[in-house]
Amino acid sequence: MFYFALPPNVFVSVAKNIKEHCYAETGVNRIIVEKPLGRDLDSARELSNSLKQYWSEEETYRIDHYLGKEMVKNILVLRFANIAMASMWDKSHISNIQITFKEPFGTEGRGGYFDSFGIIRDVLQNHLLQVLSILTMERPVSFSAEDIRDEKEDTLLGQYVGADGKPGYLEDDTVPRGSVCPTFAATCLWIKNERWEGVPFILKAGKALNEAKVEVRIQFKDVTQGIFKDITRNELIIRIQPSEAVYLKMNTKTPGLQTRAMATEMDLTYNQRFADAKIPEAYEALILDALQGDHSNFVRNDELDVAWKIFTPILHWIDGQSGARPKPTSYPYGSRGPAELNTFVEKYGYHRSPSRYEWPVTNLGAQLIIDTKSLGATRGAGSGVRNCFAFVAITVIAERIDMNHPIIALVCAVDIVFQAYAVCNWRMFWNPFVLPADGIGTPTRACQLKH
Numbered sequence: 001m002f003y004f005a006l007p008p009n010v011f012v013s014v015a016k017n018i019k020e021h022c023y024a025e026t027g028v029n030r031i032i033v034e035k036p037l038g039r040d041l042d043s044a045r046e047l048s049n050s051l052k053q054y055w056s057e058e059e060t061y062r063i064d065h066y067l068g069k070e071m072v073k074n075i076l077v078l079r080f081a082n083i084a085m086a087s088m089w090d091k092s093h094i095s096n097i098q099i100t101f102k103e104p105f106g107t108e109g110r111g112g113y114f115d116s117f118g119i120i121r122d123v124l125q126n127h128l129l130q131v132l133s134i135l136t137m138e139r140p141v142s143f144s145a146e147d148i149r150d151e152k153e154d155t156l157l158g159q160y161v162g163a164d165g166k167p168g169y170l171e172d173d174t175v176p177r178g179s180v181c182p183t184f185a186a187t188c189l190w191i192k193n194e195r196w197e198g199v200p201f202i203l204k205a206g207k208a209l210n211e212a213k214v215e216v217r218i219q220f221k222d223v224t225q226g227i228f229k230d231i232t233r234n235e236l237i238i239r240i241q242p243s244e245a246v247y248l249k250m251n252t253k254t255p256g257l258q259t260r261a262m263a264t265e266m267d268l269t270y271n272q273r274f275a276d277a278k279i280p281e282a283y284e285a286l287i288l289d290a291l292q293g294d295h296s297n298f299v300r301n302d303e304l305d306v307a308w309k310i311f312t313p314i315l316h317w318i319d320g321q322s323g324a325r326p327k328p329t330s331y332p333y334g335s336r337g338p339a340e341l342n343t344f345v346e347k348y349g350y351h352r353s354p355s356r357y358e359w360p361v362t363n364l365g366a367q368l369i370i371d372t373k374s375l376g377a378t379r380g381a382g383s384g385v386r387n388c389f390a391f392v393a394i395t396v397i398a399e400r401i402d403m404n405h406p407i408i409a410l411v412c413a414v415d416i417v418f419q420a421y422a423v424c425n426w427r428m429f430w431n432p433f434v435l436p437a438d439g440i441g442t443p444t445r446a447c448q449l450k451h
């Protein structure tokens, strides 16, 4: 097996010479080739035809390491092994989907390679498009360029500039002066078929952003508000990296006497749920597949052709082949990207909950304390005692108000038993009632729980 860790301009001559001088006549021969496999549709076809002269499709493994990532492989299982997921996986339930790639560092010396390719060839045309195809393909696979349309006229391009002591793209010595190469791009794809007609797929990727994150964010449609006001939309997030996770943001009744909805989540964070699991590196998994002759996680030639067909118009526009080269919008190193990003995603239907969603790290006992804290109980070693008294006071008031109602009276009785247990049990007494000094229990948090 020959792995081509080579610049693309020598691919063909190396492929030819290996075939002529190193080919095992009695055995299995394979080559693994990695992007860039062309610059646009025509150059990709030319490269492919040249390689084909020496190596058959069966012997050629086009690697896209995103296809070896655990959570990318998981998408198929989530979709096709869960009837609950399968039934909501369409335009009737889904409002919009974002596939996001964020890196917190710039080109930092790799500007030579990067500048001649740009973020779309580097990340969107291959990695993010592969994720999109797994998210949306039918069973069996059908993936055709005619059915996928890119919103070329409305692509947001950005280039990072220096901020907080970090250098801008143009300050990288390996980047040509005055380059207008985009280091950030957000675009929207539409799939013309019965399942996905009208659902925007927002692909966004950037270098030198505020965090390292690759995720798929599936935002569902609004529910009819009815008696509950300001219900947030459900979101299913597949966190590809770092810290693999699948979580569903949903609404639930706030635990307690009142019927109030609050935003919460069902969380499958891998390092908590599968603490001992060893997740292989993407390349480990893929090279093993290639050794075993398994093509399923490699890119087929026709698939690559389609990927180039989709992105070639936008790449030609960026390269200035259809007019003046577009100038990317500047964004500061370490930001979320160009300032227009929020308007861009909102235009395609993404609604961000107005109150920032914080990941709850508490339990029911602590939530009850937060309510009493918002009533004025204090933090500290003695707060357990004070909170117990606050509970009793609340219960007594609740009973006075609703004593005629048997269910409320019963709930209050259970509440009193709980509090009595809390007072008698030293662990409950000291632990949940004394809140850690990490911001939980602050007025903001209490307000959020009340909503």
Ligand SMILES: NC(=O)C1=CN([C@@H]2O[C@H](COP(=O)(O)OP(=O)(O)OC[C@H]3O[C@@H](n4cnc5c(N)ncnc54)[C@H](OP(=O)(O)O)[C@@H]3O)[C@@H](O)[C@H]2O)C=CC1
Pocket (backbone or CB within 6 Å): 098, 100, 217, 237, 245, 247, 267, 269, 336, 342, 352, 357, 358, 359
């Ligand atoms: N087990 C655990 O403890 C887990 C905890 N979490 C945490 O839960 C929290 C909430 O999760 P989640 O909803 O996924 O994340 P966020 O609320 O941080 O992000 C949600 C979306 O809002 C966007 N966004 C972020 N900041 C802004 C801003 N200032 N203005 C406009 N849009 C913004 C993000 O865009 P962009 O594309 O720019 O990122 C993203 O699309 C996160 O802090 C996450 O780390 C998540 C998973 C597991």
Ligand SMILES: O=C1O[C@H](COP(=O)(O)O)[C@@H](O)[C@H](O)[C@H]1O
Pocket (backbone or CB within 6 Å): 065, 103, 122, 123, 214
């Ligand atoms: O192919 C590429 O991917 C890396 C990101 O890979 P990851 O596994 O760390 O997510 C990116 O930095 C590089 O520019 C690109 O060529």
